[in-house]
């Protein structure tokens with residue numbers, strides 16, 4: 560019987576629970592023991608490792624978030640912390656871990672690989688900023704929530720003839736922003752990947768107002784501007800009400816959309832199949848609608 564650990568780390572994302580369910584179901588078939596490592600790398604260090612025997616967990620599967628819990632644990636690079644974490648794994652005879660999270664989480668796996676623990680990384684983040692995968696788990700749910708929020712905000716923008724600036728998550732990646740801009744028919748978007756000039760934006764807004772624009776939505780990725788200051792600046796130049804909304808954690812939670820559920824579940828089962836076949840130290844992704852794996856770089 561092989562013992563496999565599983566953890567979720569970094570920002571939770573809707574669909575993570577489906578990955579876990581996929582893993583549990585496939586592990587049952589291949590007769591692997593699955594150990595839940597609670598609260599990410601922090602829980603690994605604190606030895607919060609419990610064998611999941613009770614498949615009742617499966618009943619919780621349409622929630623967002625992660626029922627394994629998560630954390631950001633920046634200290635997970637310190638040699639003593641890594642060694643203690645490895646010891647905790649050894650005590651339970653675990654030598655493979657399924658790791659679900661974003662870029663920061665993937666970095667953590669490199670420290671474990673150096674200590675001969677095999678890691679299988681799965682993309683769980685709303686940001687969709689992971690290399691070599693077209694989509695990460697949680698992205699489409701977050702996108703859906705953002706677009707619904709834009710639709711709601713549009714009602715007020717229309718009724719009061721004003722301009723809204725909406726800030727969305729994504730860390731340093733504009734994929735959520737640009738997709739939401741298209742789906743929500745935002746008049747303007749600002750993303751980290753495209754150099755932006757505020758005066759050009761103001762001129763464009765003025766021109767559109769001259770051509771009949773009455774309300775508008777400017778969508779912007781977080782970490783580019785302080786949007787309160789940004790709105791004050793625009794307000795000085797344009798005689799229109801400007802309102803700001805930071806969507807925040809509303810966009811990270813919620814029941815996963817069907818795509819995140821199915822993709823999450825499929826990736827989870829795929830991870831177990833690959834472990835069964837002897838694969839080690841890989842990341843899983845989806846490319847052109849096919850599940851893929853590639854070596855952790």
Ligand code: F6P
Pocket residue numbers: 569570631661684685686728729730781811
């Ligand atoms: O990585 C997911 C994410 O929600 C990013 O979009 C955002 O920048 C970050 O996490 C926020 O993290 P925290 O909740 O730790 O502040």
